[in-house]
Amino acid sequence: MELWIIYTKLIVVLFLASSYAHMNVENLPWIIFCLLLYVSLNIAMYILNSERLKVVVLLLSIAMIYLSFLYVHPLLILLLPINFYELASRYVKAKWILLGLGLIPVFYLTQGKYIYGLVSAFSFVLFTMTTRYSEKLIQYEDKLDKMRHDMQCLTANLNENQEFIKQSEYTHRLEERNRISQQIHDSIGHSMTGALIQMEAAKSLMGMDTGKAKELLENAIVISKKGIEDIRITLKNMKPPTEQMGVQRMKLMIEEFSVKHRIRTLFVYKGNMDVITPIQWKIIAENGTEALTNSMKYGKATEISIEIHVLNRMIKAEVKDNGIGVRKVVKGLGIIGMEERTASVNGKIIVDGTNGFSVTTLLPIG
Known part of the structure; x- marks a missing residue:
């Protein structure tokens, strides 16, 4: 706010300096002195931290402008409006009343009343715009502070919930151990x-x-x-069923990946999951982790889907993203590792980069 008011004052001072440069005035040194004194007082006002001292400096500046108008040159009255608005706005909140008060000198000036009215209106417009911008900025800062406070409260609640979850899990394990014993x-x-x-x-x-x-x-x-x-x-x-352990491990892996990288990840499974052996679940999970990592690093994907489908003679596990894909698939260490793992149980890997990027693991049943 203060910066725009300073700009307004500077514009008025430069206008006066330009006007006096084209005039033939006898007391030019006094005019220059008044302008310099005005600039000094207004700079001092923005340096001070005390509101009372700022008001005192404003009153001194207005008094100096009035005396300069009376005894030095009438055109120096153009310095008055912006200082008046700064002082009066502390006590008068209605903007249009401020404008009316600022235009009162027009009725008492014998010369330059039109230019004074123009400068007064110009100063009022800039001062009003600056004030409203400052008020909005303060409101936004208050909202931001409230959001920070709410975020801290949410973070604290989240940490407390995590501690509660950990304690609950630990208590559940103790109860389970006691039940088994x-x-x-x-x-x-x-x-x-x-x-x-x-x-x-x-x-x-x-x-x-x-x-x-x-x-x-x-x-x-x-x-x-x-x-x-x-x-x-x-x-x-x-001992939980193999199907339950395999599905739950996949869900946990997918949820951790989705939360960590903020990528929407879908998981669908169909068919009789009981036919999937523990070693096959291990291969599906490791291939899925590698495919998810590749989609995150290279695919620029915003959504990834994982589907496990048990067919009549084989198990199909597909990881597909909506990323940029590739025209020609170059097999790096990740894909080669997936192929080797899958081949160890007589399975096969299919990689496709034409529509997004997908990695399909095919494993035999039985």
């Missing part, structure tokens, strides 16, 4: 303890009653077999 103790511990007691009893009767000892050993074997079967069933129930 209790289940093993209840279903398997008693069986193993019973078998041990049977074997200790058989050992004691081995020399006295061979038949009874044999019976106890057979019971211990039966109990041990049952315990081993219980262990197998418990572990089988605890």
Whole structure:
């Protein structure tokens, strides 16, 4: 705001200097002194930090202009409007009242009243535009400060939520470990303890009653077999299905990639996922990671889709982006690595760069 007001004052000073340069005036040194004094006072006003001192300097400048108008040269009254608007705007908020007050001297001037009115209107327009721009700038700064504050609050809440999630996951793991421990103790511990007691009893009767000892050993074997079967069933129930683990790992990988690089990534899977073996899931995940990285680095893509489709005789895993693509595919280390991984299980890689860029992994079933 202050910069534009300074420009307005400078324009008026230069106009006066140009006018006096073409006039034949006797007291030119006094005129120059008044202009220099006006410039000095107004520069000092913008250097000061205190609002009271600025008002005092403004009053001194207006008083100097009035005295210069009376005793030096009437044209120096043109310096008055912009200083008057600066001072009056602190107490009068209505813009049109300011303009009316600034034009009052027109009715008392005997000469140069039209040029004074023009300068006063020009100064009012620039001052009003500058004031409105400054007010909008302050509003934007306030909004920006509020947005920064809200962002800090959101960041703090996000960090708290992340800590809560981590704590919840840790608590869930502890509860799961406790559940497994209790289940093993209840279903398997008693069986193993019973078998041990049977074997200790058989050992004691081995020399006295061979038949009874044999019976106890057979019971211990039966109990041990049952315990081993219980262990197998418990572990089988605890282990998640291969299909569930594979899909969840893919979802986690895709979500991490999408959040990290801010690229929209879609994931679709069809068919019987149970037929995909753990080694095939590993190859699909590694090829998918490599293809996503290539799309992000070279494809300039804004959207990537990943589709896993289990067909009758093969598994099709395609990573496709909407990027620039390539006319001729040059196989780098990434594509070669994908081909080698896929070939290790008798699969095949198909790369296409005609419509975006796509990498398709084909794996045999069975």
